[in-house]
Amino acid sequence: MTEKIYIIGLGLIGGSIALSIKQRNPSVHILGYDINNDQVNLAKKIGAIDEISTELFPYLADIDMIFISTPVQQTIQIIEQLQAVELKQGVIITDVGSTKAKIVETANRYLNGRIKFIGGHPMAGSHKSGILAAKPHLFENAFYILTPSEYVTTEDVNKLKTVLAGTKANIIEMTPEEHDKVTGVISHFPHIVAASLVYQAENYEEQFPLMKRLAAGGFRDITRIASSNPAMWRDILLHNKEPLLQLFNEWILEMERIKQFVKDENSDQLFNYFANAKQYRDGLPEKQKGAIPSFYDLFVDVPDYPGIISEITGYLAKEEISLTNIRIIETREEIYGVLRLSFQTESDREAAIACIAKYSDYDTFII
Structure with a gap:
């Protein structure tokens, strides 16, 4: 014992x-x-x-x-x-x-x-x-x-x-080897990709001064893992070197493949590329925890006027639902809702959806 x-x-x-x-x-x-x-x-x-x-x-x-x-x-x-x-x-x-x-x-x-x-x-x-x-x-x-x-x-x-x-x-x-390969694909390599996208945006900022402001919406969300601890990720990459080197090669081949579709203006292949990716992504478990910590975000489609934040938070306070973060989204391309609410758990987010529906007619979305 x-x-x-x-x-x-x-x-x-x-x-x-x-x-x-x-x-x-x-x-x-x-x-x-x-x-x-x-x-x-x-x-x-x-x-x-x-x-x-x-x-x-x-x-x-x-x-x-x-x-x-x-x-x-x-x-x-x-x-x-x-x-x-x-x-x-x-x-x-x-x-x-x-x-x-x-x-x-x-x-x-x-x-x-x-x-x-x-x-x-x-x-x-x-x-x-x-x-x-x-x-x-x-x-x-x-x-x-x-x-x-x-x-x-x-x-x-x-x-x-x-x-x-x-x-x-x-x-x-x-086995240790299985673990490192799997986490390399679904956790370690995505951090590298996110960081590289941030570098690309930074490189264009001098040419396009509005870059940072426009990146405040969806771009900031899809690259959020680039804000992880640099020392930790340095060590992870060095200690998972071999699987990641293989993934680099596979990723380069994948980029060459989609690059060729664009170069050839192959509309059928481009459609299939995104359709297959959508199908696989939509089939991933929604409420199961994975390698990268989930964000329990809720997007609320509200008009941007003074007092809207206090209105929404007031509804949540009535039901004793705790928020971890709240943000007004400036750029809304492919984002349904100007207000993003973040919660600690899935159950808190579900309670918030019911709460907002109870007190208002604002639409809520999960991406």
Whole structure:
């Protein structure tokens, strides 16, 4: 039975894991460490952990399970250092990194049979960071991928699954290589594309001064992931190098294909290209969490006049529906609605749709 857990890193992910464990099984004793003293002290205050560690490697010989909730590069360094630390026989160590092959490879090299390393990647997040943004339900219905190392048994994986039951996540197992290829396609490479589109807009700004203002609408939305943490994405790309290099080649071929359709003015191929993409995209699950955190946005078609924001927020306040963001859209091409409301959950957005319909005749849209 898992009685003592040590969590290294108490930001959004580590904190949410701790809260989910405590909510399901309050008797589990959680020791926590974070390089930021404020974070670890807040974690203790909100009940995410029971005890604060002032050092990275305190006495760990009685710890049953260790979660490493740090950026990928630091995770690799911690695994290397753990080989010299006195640990309990059969201790289970897991991480939350966005790449898995190099992490599991490091665990296989530096840890041995007495240490059971199971790579982990909870595919959920938030647009906020830090322990105060942590929630016990952050991973609910999200995919939580496990990539066991070579010394791990089915019993070890089941022990970790039991501890993670409080997350209410969909836990699946993959090889590290499968994980890195899949996340490369649906998460890592899209971040590269988004950043490159932003660079393209910036390069044209001097020639077209209105570029930034016109990009404030849909362009800003479709490139939002380019605002992610630069240091984190630098490390992810370096540690998922081989799958991404292959994706670069495949993407270049795809761009050459659509470029040729345009060059040849092949209207049938262009129509089919966008029709097939639309069909596949429209078939993606709408209410299921994926690799990139969802934005629960609602567009409201209202006239842009003084007081409209207070009118809409007043309706929501009556029904006690919380907003995370609100914005008037200046450019509206292919965007239905001048007002964009952002919510924390799908249920909040659905409640807002019903609320606005109840108090007004404004049309609402989800894109």
